Amino acid sequence: MQKIPVIEFNNFGYQYNAQAEPTLSGVDLTIYKGEKVLIAGPSGSGKSTLAHCINGLIPFSYIGEITGSLKINGKETKDMSLFEISKTVGTVLQDSDAQFVGLTVAEDIAFAMENDCTPHEAMLQRVQQAAKEVNVLDVLAHAPHELSGGQKQRVSLAGVLVDDVSVLLFDEPLANLDPATGKAAIELIDDIHKRTEATIVIIEHRIEDVLHRDVDRIILVNEGRIVADMRPDELLCSSLLGDNGLREPLYITALKYAGVQLTEDMCPASMDKMQLSDEMRSQVQSWFRATPPAPEKQKGEELLKADGIRFAYPNGKETLCGIDFELRRGELMCIVGRNGAGKSTFSKVICGFEKPQGGVLYLNGEDIASLTIKERAEHIGYVMQNPNQMISKNMIAEEVGLALTLDGMEPEAIQQKVFDTLKICGLYPFRNWPVSALSFGQKKRVTVASILAMGPDIIILDEPTAGQDFRHYTEIMEFLLELNRQGVTIVMITHDMHLMLEYASRAAVFADGRIIADDSPARLLTDGDIISRASLKETSLFTLAVMCGITEPREFVQRFIDHDREVRQR
Amino acid sequence: MTNLFNYIPRSSIVHKLTGATKLAALLLLTFASMTSFDTRLLGGMVIFAFAMFGVSKIKLKEVAPVLWFTFVFMVLNNLLIYAFSPEEGVAIYGSRTEICHLFGMYYITWEQLFYQLNVVLKYLVMIPLVLLFVSTTNPSEFAASLNRIGVSYKIAFSVALAMRYIPDVQREYHDISLSLQARGVEMTDKEKLLKRIKNVTTILFPLIMTSMQKIEVISNAMELRSFGKEKKRTWYAARPFRKADYAVIAGSVLVVLLSVGLTFLNGGRFYNPFI
Numbered sequence: 001m002q003k004i005p006v007i008e009f010n011n012f013g014y015q016y017n018a019q020a021e022p023t024l025s026g027v028d029l030t031i032y033k034g035e036k037v038l039i040a041g042p043s044g045s046g047k048s049t050l051a052h053c054i055n056g057l058i059p060f061s062y063i064g065e066i067t068g069s070l071k072i073n074g075k076e077t078k079d080m081s082l083f084e085i086s087k088t089v090g091t092v093l094q095d096s097d098a099q100f101v102g103l104t105v106a107e108d109i110a111f112a113m114e115n116d117c118t119p120h121e122a123m124l125q126r127v128q129q130a131a132k133e134v135n136v137l138d139v140l141a142h143a144p145h146e147l148s149g150g151q152k153q154r155v156s157l158a159g160v161l162v163d164d165v166s167v168l169l170f171d172e173p174l175a176n177l178d179p180a181t182g183k184a185a186i187e188l189i190d191d192i193h194k195r196t197e198a199t200i201v202i203i204e205h206r207i208e209d210v211l212h213r214d215v216d217r218i219i220l221v222n223e224g225r226i227v228a229d230m231r232p233d234e235l236l237c238s239s240l241l242g243d244n245g246l247r248e249p250l251y252i253t254a255l256k257y258a259g260v261q262l263t264e265d266m267c268p269a270s271m272d273k274m275q276l277s278d279e280m281r282s283q284v285q286s287w288f289r290a291t292p293p294a295p296e297k298q299k300g301e302e303l304l305k306a307d308g309i310r311f312a313y314p315n316g317k318e319t320l321c322g323i324d325f326e327l328r329r330g331e332l333m334c335i336v337g338r339n340g341a342g343k344s345t346f347s348k349v350i351c352g353f354e355k356p357q358g359g360v361l362y363l364n365g366e367d368i369a370s371l372t373i374k375e376r377a378e379h380i381g382y383v384m385q386n387p388n389q390m391i392s393k394n395m396i397a398e399e400v401g402l403a404l405t406l407d408g409m410e411p412e413a414i415q416q417k418v419f420d421t422l423k424i425c426g427l428y429p430f431r432n433w434p435v436s437a438l439s440f441g442q443k444k445r446v447t448v449a450s451i452l453a454m455g456p457d458i459i460i461l462d463e464p465t466a467g468q469d470f471r472h473y474t475e476i477m478e479f480l481l482e483l484n485r486q487g488v489t490i491v492m493i494t495h496d497m498h499l500m501l502e503y504a505s506r507a508a509v510f511a512d513g514r515i516i517a518d519d520s521p522a523r524l525l526t527d528g529d530i531i532s533r534a535s536l537k538e539t540s541l542f543t544l545a546v547m548c549g550i551t552e553p554r555e556f557v558q559r560f561i562d563h564d565r566e567v568r569q570r
Numbered sequence: 571m572t573n574l575f576n577y578i579p580r581s582s583i584v585h586k587l588t589g590a591t592k593l594a595a596l597l598l599l600t601f602a603s604m605t606s607f608d609t610r611l612l613g614g615m616v617i618f619a620f621a622m623f624g625v626s627k628i629k630l631k632e633v634a635p636v637l638w639f640t641f642v643f644m645v646l647n648n649l650l651i652y653a654f655s656p657e658e659g660v661a662i663y664g665s666r667t668e669i670c671h672l673f674g675m676y677y678i679t680w681e682q683l684f685y686q687l688n689v690v691l692k693y694l695v696m697i698p699l700v701l702l703f704v705s706t707t708n709p710s711e712f713a714a715s716l717n718r719i720g721v722s723y724k725i726a727f728s729v730a731l732a733m734r735y736i737p738d739v740q741r742e743y744h745d746i747s748l749s750l751q752a753r754g755v756e757m758t759d760k761e762k763l764l765k766r767i768k769n770v771t772t773i774l775f776p777l778i779m780t781s782m783q784k785i786e787v788i789s790n791a792m793e794l795r796s797f798g799k800e801k802k803r804t805w806y807a808a809r810p811f812r813k814a815d816y817a818v819i820a821g822s823v824l825v826v827l828l829s830v831g832l833t834f835l836n837g838g839r840f841y842n843p844f845i
Contacts, residue, residue, distance in 0.1 A: 057790055083799040091794050098784045099791030102806075103710050103734050110806035115796035117804050127806070145737060159795065353748045377752035388779040389746050392772045406754035450753065 006167060006199050007031040007054060011068035014049060014058060023049045024224045027068070033166075036193050036200040038210050038232075041221035042245035042469040043440075050221060051171050051203045053077070056085030072167075086112075090160030094172040096152040097144065105131070105147070106140040109158045130158040134188065148339055150181035154188065161192075167199045168192065174206050175467055178338045178495045179537035186212045205469050207241065208249035208540065211269055220244055232269035237262040245471040247498070251540040254560050255280070257567075258287035271540055276547060284548040293555070294562040297505055300329030302365070303457060303489055304350070304380070309359035311349055319345045321513040322359070327458065327491065332484045334500040334521065335493045337510030338535035343493050346510070347460050352376040377403075381451035385462040387443035390450070396438075397422070397431050400450045417453055424486070425449040426479065441472045445479065458489045465499055474568065477503050497525060497537055501561055509534045522557040577733070578705045583814065584626035589707045590715030591815040596703045598822035602829040603695040608841040609684075611832055612691035615825070619698040626706050633701045644693045648686055652676075659685035665844045681844060688840075709733035714805035723803050735784075742780060746773050 009029040015022040024046045031037055041047040052058040059066055060082035070077050072088055093099045102108030109127045110118075118126070131137045134154040139147060147155070153173065160168065170189060174182040190213040193200045204210050207218070211232060218235050220228035222244045228235060235241065241248045248256075252268060260280045267273040276284075306325040312318040320342050327333070335343045348354045350361065352373045361368050363379055384390050393399040401418040409417075422428040425445045430438065435446060444464070451459055464480065465473045481503060484490050494500060500507050500521045507524055509517040511534045517524055524530055526542040541560055545553035579585070584592070603615055623630060630637065651658065659681030660666045667680040713730035717723045747770075751757055755769045792798075833839055 055794060057794070061790060061793060082793055083796050086794050086796060093787065093791055093794075095784075095787050097738075098787040101731065101734065101788065101792055101795075103708075103730060107710055107806045111792075111797070112795040114803050114806055115799055117800050117802055120804060120806075120808060123804065123806055144734070163795075348748075351748075351752060353752075373748065373751045374754050374756070377754075382749060382752060384745065384749055386780060388783065389742065389776050390749055391779070392750065392775045402755075403753040406756075454753070 004033040005030050005071075006033050006035075006073060007201075008071045009053075009068070010070070012053070012070050013067035014053060014064055016049075016062060016064040019064075022067075022224060024053070025067075027224075027226055029219060029226060029229065031199060031201065033199055034197050035216045036190075036214070037202070038207070038215045038218045039201060039203045039221060040205055040207055040218060040241075040246060042205065042471055045221045045244075046224040047203050047205075047221045048171065049224075051091075051169060051201075054167075054201065055089045055091040055169055056080070056082040060085075086165075087163060088165060089167040089169055090163055090165035091169045091171065092153065092156045092160060092173065094175050096149065096156050096176070099156060100144040100152055103143060104140070105136055105142050105144075105155050108144075108155055109162060111159055112163050126162050130162045133161060133192075134158045148181070149177050150184060153177070153185060157188070157192070161196075165198065167201065170200070170202045170204075172204055172467075173202060174204055174209055176495075178535045179209075179497050180338070180532075180535035182206075182209055183212055183537055186210060189213070205246055207246060211249065214270065220246075231264075233264045233267055236268045237264055245469060247470040249540060250498070250560070251544040253564065254541055254544055255284065257560070257563065258284040260284065271543055274547075281548040284544070285550060288545075288550055288556050288559060291559045291563050293559060300331065300489075303327050303329045303363070305362040305365075306346075306350070307360045307362070309346070309349060309356045309361065311345055311354060311356045311358075319513050320349065320356070323513075323515055325508060325515060325518075327489060329457070329489055330484070330487060332481065332490045332503060332505060333492070334504040334507040335491060335510060336495070336500060336507050336524075336534065336536065341510040341534070342513045343510045344462065347382065347462070347491070347493060350376075350460065351380055351382045353382075377456070378454055379457050381454060381456035381459045383444075383447050383451055383459060383461040383464070385466055387440070387447045390447045391435050391443065394434050394436070396427065396433050396435055396446055399435055399446055400427075400453050402450060403454045421449050421453045424452065424483070441468065441476060444476060448479075448483075452483070452488070456488070458491065459483070460491045460493070462493045463495065464492055465494075465496060473499070478569075497539065501525060501539060501557070502565060509536070520558070522561065523554050526554050526557060576705065577708055578628055578632060579708070580627040580706075582626045582706070584622065584702065584706045586812075586814070587706075587818060588715050588809050588811060588815055589712035590719050591811070591818050592703050592707055593712070593715065593719075595818050595822040596699055598819075598826050599699055600696060602822075602826045603692055605839065606829040606832060607685075607688045607839045608829070608832045608836060609688055609691065609843075610841060611825075611829055612688060612695060615695045616691055619695050619702075622702055623698060626702060628702065628705050633705060636701060637697065640693070640697045644690065644697075647693075648689060651686060651689065652682070656682060658682060662840055663842050663844045667844070684843070708807060710805070710807035711809060714808040717803075717805065718808070724798065727797075727803075731788075735788075738784075739777070739781065743773060743777055746776050 007030065009027045012027040013022050013025040039047050039050060049058065052062065053070055056077060058064065059078060066078065072085060077085060100108055102111055106127050109130055110123050113123045113126060131140055134157050136151060136154050136158060139151060144152060173185050173189065177185060186209065189200060189202065192198065202210055215232060217229060218232050219226060220240060227244060228240050236248070236252050251271060255262060260283050262268050266275050304327040306323050309320050309323040310318060311320040323346055337343050345354065349356050352371060368376060391399055393402060397418050400421055401414045404414045404417060419428065419431065422431050425448060427445055427449060435443065438446065465476050468476060477499065480490055492499070504521050506519065507521045508515050509524060509530055516533055517530045525536060525539045530536065531538055539557060541557045542553050545556035550556050599615065603612060606612065656676050660679055662685055663681045665681060669678045669680060671677050710730045713726040716726040716729065747757055750772060755772055757766060757769055761769065
C-alpha cells in the first residue's frame with residue numbers, strides 16, 4: 001500500500017514576534033495517512049509550537065514569521081484559513097476544563113456544528129452519535145463542573161469528532177488526569193484510531209504512559225529541532241530520551257542498570273510484547289541481589305494528628321467520612337487518590353479553610369480547632385497548584401515578605417528573613433527581579449519561598465510538579481527534598497505515581513472520603529486491590545520483577561528507586 | 571458558595587417560554603410599572619409577580635440572598651426620599667393630612683405615606699420579575715433568543731460564555747482569598763472596612779493573571795472549532811416560538827396599554843384617593 005502524506009514539514013521554521021530566537025528551525029517531518037505518531041520533547045523544546053502549526057493557530061492566531069513550507073493534504077497552510085484547517089485537523093487541547101465552552105455537555109459537543117449553521121434536527125442527532133462514541137451519553141445535560149477530568153476530555157474529543165476530521169491532534173492528553181484515567185484515555189485514543197482510521201498525533205512528554213498502547217513512530221523534539229524520528233523499539237534501545245531531558249520508561253531504565261543489552265527485536269516498547277531471554281532475567285536477578293537495600297529512616301515525633309475528621313459541603317454528600325491520619329516530624333509523604341476522593345478537602349480542613357463537622361485535629365498534641373486560618377498558617381503552609389493563583393506582588397522580595405510585612409515586622413528584620421529564605425530556595429540572585437520575568441518552575445519556588453518565610457513546620461503542596469518535564473520535575477523535587485533535609489515536613493497531593501515512588505517515604509491513599517491504605521509507595525503500587533480502588537496504576541517495575549522471576553517484587557521496586565535516585569544525584 | 575444569579579432548572583410553564591418572550595415581557599412590564607403611579611395597577615402587578623413564583627416552581631428561599639439585598643436597598647431608598655423631600659406627597663396630591671410632627675421640617679402626612687407606598691410597590695413588582703427572569707431562563711437559550719431578535723451572535727454568545735465561567739471565577743476567587751488569608755491578608759470583619767477593601771484588591775492581581783491565561787485557551791478553543799466563521803450560527807439550545815409565547819407578549823402589551831390608559835383617565839401618572 002502506498003503511503004499518502006497528510007502533514008508535510010519541509011525545512012520549516014517559525015519565530016514568534018516576541019522572541020529573539022526562532023522556536024522551530026529546519027524541521028523536516030512527514031506524517032502519513034492513518035499513522036499514529038507521538039511527538040515528545042521537554043518543556044520549551046518547541047513541541048507545542050509544532051502542534052500549533054499543525055492545527056493552524058500558527059499562523060492565524062499567533063503573530064510570527066514562517067520560513068520553509070508546511071502542507072496539509074498537499075495544500076500550503078499559509079494559503080488556507082484556520083477554519084479550513086480545523087475541518088481536517090481536530091484538536092483536543094491540554095486544558096480540557098478551560099476549553100469547555102458550552103454550558104452543558106451536549107452544547108459543548110454541538111459547538112462546532114452551531115458555528116457551521118447545522119440545522120437543529122441534524123445537530124441533535126449528531127450530538128447523540130458522538131456522545132455515544134466516547135461514552136458520555138448519560139451526562140449530556142450536565143454542566144462542566146459536574147464532570148470528572150476524564151469525562152471532560154472525552155467531551156472535548158466528541159466535540160471534534162462531530163466534524164469528521166481526518167487528523168486528531170492531542171495536546172498533552174495525560175496532563176491533569178489521575179493514572180487510571182490517563183490509561184483509559186490512551187486506550188480510548190487507540191480505539192478511535194482503529195475505528196476511524198484517522199491519523200493520530202499525540203504531543204506528550206510522559207512516554208511510558210503513552211506507550212501503554214502501540215504507536216507507529218516517536219518524534220523527538222529538542223531546542224526547536226527534530227532530534228529523532230524512529231520506531232519506539234528503536235528509540236528505547238538508544239539513550240536519546242535521557243539525553244534530551246525526558247524520562248525513559250522505568251522498566252527500560254531498570255534493564256539498563258542491570259546491564260541488559262537492549263535490541264529492537266526484543267520489542268522493548270511494549271511491556272506486554274517484550275521478550276526477555278533467560279540470560280537477561282538472571283542479569284536482572286543478580287543486579288537485584290547486588291543492590292543493597294536503603295537504610296530505614298528514623299521516625300520523628302508526632303506532629304499532626306487527625307482523629308475521625310468528617311466533612312460535608314452544604315447540600316452535598318459527605319466528602320470526608322472519618323479520617324484518621326498521623327504525620328511525623330521530618331516526613332516527606334504523599335496523599336493520592338482519584339479526583340473527588342477527598343484529598344484536597346482534607347488539606348483544606350487541616351489549613352482551616354473549611355471547618356470539619358466532626359473529629360479533632362491535633363498539632364503537637366494540642367487541639368487546633370480554635371486557631372484562625374492565619375494562626376494555623378504559621379505552622380502549616382499551603383502551596384497551591386498554580387503559582388499564578390498565589391502571587392500578588394510585582395517584585396519577588398515583596399512577594400516573599402508579604403506575610404512578614406502584614407505581621408508588622410521591622411523592615412530590616414524582614415529583609416534579613418527574606419534574603420535567607422531566597423538563599424535556601426536558590427532565588428537570591430533574582431531578589432530584585434519582577435515576578436513576571438520568571439519561568440513557571442521559578443514562580444513555583446517563589447510561592448514556596450513565600451510560605452517558607454513564615455517558618456511553618458509543615459508545608460502542603462498541591463501537585464507540585466504538574467505540567468513539568470523531567471528536568472524541571474527533578475529540579476523542583478530535589479529542592480523540596482533539600483528543604484525536607486533541613487527539617488521541614490512535607491506533604492504532597494499528587495497524581496504522579498513516579499513522584500510518589502521516587503520521593504515519598506509513605507503515601508496515604510484516599511478513596512470515597514476515607515483513607516483506604518497508608519504504606520510505603522513501593523508496596524502500594526504493587527497492590528492490585530488498592531490500585532483499582534484508588535485509580536492508581538501498577539508500576540512497570542513490578543511487572544518487570546515478576547517477569548524476571550524475582551520472588552520479592554516489592555523489594556525490587558524499592559531498591560530500584562533508591563539506586564536510581566542515587567545515580568541521578570551524581 | 572451561593573451563586574447570586576443563577577438559572578434554576580425546573581419544569582414549569584414559565585421555564586418553557588422562550589428567553590426572548592421572557593425578556594420582552596420583563597421589559598414591557600418594567601416600562602408599565604416605571605411610568606405608572608396608579609396604586610391599583612401596581613398592587614395588581616405585585617400580586618401577579620409573586621404569584622408567578624408559584625407558577626414557575628421557584629421557591630422564594632432559593633433567591634433569598636438577592637431578595638434581602640434589594641430589600642435593604644429599598645428601605646434605604648425610602649428613608650432618603652423622606653429625608654430629602656418630606657413634602658413630596660403633599661405637592662403631588664395637592665392636599666395635606668397631617669398625622670404627627672417629628673421635628674423641624676419633618677411631618678408625617680398621609681399623602682407622603684401613600685406616595686412612598688407606591689415607591690415600595692414599584693420595587694415589589696420589579697424585584698420578583700427580574701429574579702424570575704434570571705432563574706427561569708437557561709443562559710444558552712437566552713443567547714439564542716437574543717440572536718433571534720437581532721443581536722449579533724458574537725455578543726449574544728458572550729452572555730452565555732460569561733454564565734459558563736462565572737462559577738469558575740467565583741471558585742478561583744474563593745481559593746485565592748483563602749491562600750492570602752493564610753498569609754495574613756485579613757478579609758473577615760476583624761479588619762477595618764477600608765483596610766478590608768484594600769486587601770480584597772490584593773486578590774484581583776492573581777485573579778486577573780489566571781483569568782488572562784484562561785482567556786487565551788478559551789479563544790483558541792473557540793477558533794479551532796470554527797467560531798466566527800459564518801455570518802450566522804445555529805443554536806443547539808434554541809426553541810421555537812409557541813402559542814404561549816405570543817400570548818405572554820400580547821398580555822404584557824395589554825398591561826402597558828392599561829398603564830398608559832390609566833394615565834389619561836387619572837389626568838396624570840398618579841392615582842389620587844385624597845379628592
